Amino acid sequence: MPTLVDLCEKYFGHKDFYDVLRIPKNANEKQIRKAYHRLSLLVHPDRVEEQKKAEATEKFKVLGKVHSILSDKEKKMVYDETGSYDEEDEKAERDWNEYWRLLFKKITIEDINRYKKQYQGSEEELSDLKRAYTDGKGDMDFILESVPFSNTEEEPRLRSLLQGMIDSGEVPAFRAFTHETPRKRERRKRKWEKEAQEAEKMKVEMNMDDGEEGLRAIIQAKHAQRTVDADAFFDHLAAKYSGGGGSAKKKGTRQQPARKQAKK
Structure with missing residues (x-):
């Protein structure tokens, strides 16, 4: 049976969990959550065409497992220090759709x-x-x-x-x-x-x-x-x-936009 690392490489081309989420290894909790949210939307089974649902479901599970490790302080510390994680724990059956719904409010x-x-x-x-x-x-x-x-x-x-x-x-x-x-x-x-x-x-x-x-x-x-x-x-x-009230800058004044690094 393939390990989580094997599945990461199969579906996302990377073995490292941080590379899977496309974030630096010093990413904080907010960055991890945001990266998981963005990528999970791309492969959410409810958001893809019928012929892609099977693979999307597997990718969705992998992302959920990766996030569950990196969002847990103790599991993250072990992974950061040793590169290992509790494989048996990650094999346990879990409803990843419910996990996702508990984390993220539905966009209306x-x-x-x-x-x-x-x-x-x-x-x-x-x-x-x-x-x-x-x-x-x-x-x-x-x-x-x-x-x-x-x-x-x-x-x-x-x-x-x-x-x-x-x-x-x-x-x-x-x-x-x-x-x-x-x-x-x-x-x-x-x-x-x-x-x-x-x-x-x-x-x-x-x-x-x-x-x-x-x-x-x-x-x-x-x-x-x-x-x-x-x-x-x-x-x-x-x-x-996450319960915050993030807001965009007000309209009106034309100011120099913040420079963002282009994605590769």
Whole structure:
């Protein structure tokens, strides 16, 4: 029977628990929790397509076991000092879905809409926008996929913000941004319209009230799930899950965004 370390290597390409969670070995409790939350959302059995559920379930179990070790002070100390853990204890049957639910509050559409109001126009959004622009070398498709709550309707506003960064010398003028073809923009617009149509079908299936706001809420929820690697979004919601009240910076003043290290 494969050990937890074997399963870590099989599903995540790493034997070290910290590498599995993509955090440094000196990570604190909050960083461990946040990393577990972000990765577990990517493989949560309820959030993947049917054909991926079996593997996602196994990955979800592995992440739960890793977190249960690193979040326990005594187990973590033993692992940090010796690289070992109680394998028999980790083989014990456990409901990892229940474990997850006890740790994290379910994200609701209301949560998402509330955070959207705080996020858009904040320093966090500017920082994420700058990072997405730099990482994507100015590719607007990449930017809209990376920044929470962004879409083709928000594109003019985001373009204006980015142009301001370019004019001030804050970011370089990537050709993919400054010389994007109308054809590429039209293709992106059609993609958004298709997603809106899919959301309309979801609205009917979920028996939601008619109206633009209901439709937008579903689209925003879908986008929030797609951008699960966005630090700003999960920094805020992770604080909510743990009972904190994390908040985005207020709108208004245009300040220098905090520099974030790009993920590899």
